[in-house]
Amino acid sequence: MTYIAEVKVMPLKELLDPQGKAVLNGLKNLGIDTITEVRIGKHLHLKVEAEDVEKAKTIVENACRKLLANPVMEYFEIEVHE
Amino acid sequence: MTYIAEVKVMPLKELLDPQGKAVLNGLKNLGIDTITEVRIGKHLHLKVEAEDVEKAKTIVENACRKLLANPVMEYFEIEVHE
Numbered sequence: 001m002t003y004i005a006e007v008k009v010m011p012l013k014e015l016l017d018p019q020g021k022a023v024l025n026g027l028k029n030l031g032i033d034t035i036t037e038v039r040i041g042k043h044l045h046l047k048v049e050a051e052d053v054e055k056a057k058t059i060v061e062n063a064c065r066k067l068l069a070n071p072v073m074e075y076f077e078i079e080v081h082e
Numbered sequence: 083m084t085y086i087a088e089v090k091v092m093p094l095k096e097l098l099d100p101q102g103k104a105v106l107n108g109l110k111n112l113g114i115d116t117i118t119e120v121r122i123g124k125h126l127h128l129k130v131e132a133e134d135v136e137k138a139k140t141i142v143e144n145a146c147r148k149l150l151a152n153p154v155m156e157y158f159e160i161e162v163h164e
Contacts, residue, residue, distance in 0.1 A: 008125050032149075034132060035131075036084075039126070043091070044122050045122075046120055047119035049118055050116060062114065066114070067105065067112060
C-alpha cells in the first residue's frame with residue numbers, strides 16, 4: 001500500500017536560526033511587526049510503499065536518521081496517513 | 083495575544099522538484115527503495131501578536147504573499163493555534 005508521510009525537520013530549539021532571524025528582519029522592513037519570532041526548517045512530503053502505517057513510519061524514521069535530518073542541529077516530526 | 087502559526091511552503095505540484103529528486107536518489111543509494119516520491123519545501127514556525135485567530139491568520143497570509151512564499155513556484159498552507 002502507498003502511504004503519504006509529512007515530515008517536519010526543524011532547527012533544535014536551543015540553537016540560533018540565522019535564516020529565521022533574517023526573515024524576521026525582512027518582515028520588519030516590510031512593516032510587518034506583529035510577527036515576533038520566525039524559525040525555518042524543511043517540510044518533506046514522501047510517498048512510501050509499506051504493508052501498514054506502523055511499517056511506513058519505521059521506514060520514514062530510518063530515512064530521517066540516515067539522510068533527511070541532521071540530529072546535531074535538527075529534530076524531526078513524522079505524520080503518516082493513507 | 084500570542085498565537086503560533088505553522089506554515090508549509092511547498093513547490094507547486096506541476097513543477098519538478100530537483101532537490102526532492104536528489105534526495106530520492108540519495109535514499110535509493112542508501113538502499114531505501116520503499117520511498118518512491120520526495121518533495122521538499124519549507125516549514126515556518128511563527129509567533130504572531132494579534133487580537134484573535136482570524137486576525138493572526140490574516141497577518142500570516144499577508145506575510146506569505148509579501149515575503150515567505152514565491153507564488154510563481156510555491157503554494158502555502160497556514161495553521162494557527164494558541
